[in-house]
Amino acid sequence: MLKYKSTIPFGVIGLGRFGFALAETLADMGKDVLVLDSNEDKINQIQDKVGNALVTPHLDKATLKEAGIQNCETVIVCIGEQIEISILTTLNVIELGVPRVISKAISAEHGKILKKIGAEVVYPERDRAIRLANSLTSSRTLDYIELSSKFAISEVKIPEQFDGKTIIDADLRKKFNLNIIAIVKDGEIFVDIDPDIILKENDTIVILGKKENINRFEKTLLNL
Structure with missing residues (x-):
């Protein structure tokens, strides 16, 4: 029973x-x-x-x-x-x-x-393969979760070129049509995103958007 x-x-x-x-x-x-x-x-x-x-x-x-x-x-x-x-x-x-x-x-x-x-x-096996492939092909991608055939969430480490910039300065929504849904700074997670938060190198941002836009953003980071 x-x-x-x-x-x-x-x-x-x-x-x-x-x-x-x-x-x-x-x-x-x-x-x-x-x-x-x-x-x-x-x-x-x-x-x-x-x-x-x-x-x-x-x-x-x-x-x-x-x-x-x-x-x-x-x-x-x-x-x-x-x-x-x-x-x-x-x-x-x-x-x-x-x-x-x-x-x-x-x-x-x-x-x-x-x-x-x-x-x-x-699809556990496929999802693990996708996450591994994304982490292998981008040194900045820490994790990647496919939500559907179009959308995904990616965890990305901030490069040196973004150091000192605010969320507004980075402007990922306008440039890449991506939303920042969380930031990890010094081991602390922030989910209430203040646009004036200053990013530091090796901070982690969690972004949500279309897979093609995430890929475009990550390719940009590789070329910085």
Whole structure:
């Protein structure tokens, strides 16, 4: 039986490397997580961390309901390699009325089907590859997160040429159509962006915009 109250913030189905790391991280952040997997050894490894981890040999609708997955606000289906099971499990979770369902996909075709049945889709392997490629090709790019086919967030280290300039002077919105959504200065994060903040070399800015504009900005930094 579940120890949880009627509403559970997160449910994670499938304890592969992605699912295990996700459940563990959510638990470390103090979030209540319900974890389901068919492998008893994996459940035993994580049950002390998440509080509610259940062995579920099958992922049909009746089993999921008995486990209490319908009580979750967000469910992440982390079954990528077994595409048929991934799709059917996602559909069952959606039909049980979970407000937000996110599913791991391993191909564009897999993701397309998951979207059609109503799930949000993540591509862990592709996203890691994109982030690595961007960090390898720009010495100033610290991290890169693709939000969609058009938009991304990039974490960029400020070069010497920007030292002493204010946000207004840099004027990334006008020059590159990019928005600064956070600044890291001396280890402190600022999210209320004052246009008069003075940038220093090696400060970090987090920018949001179209991927083509981010690429254009990063190429400019390489040529400074």
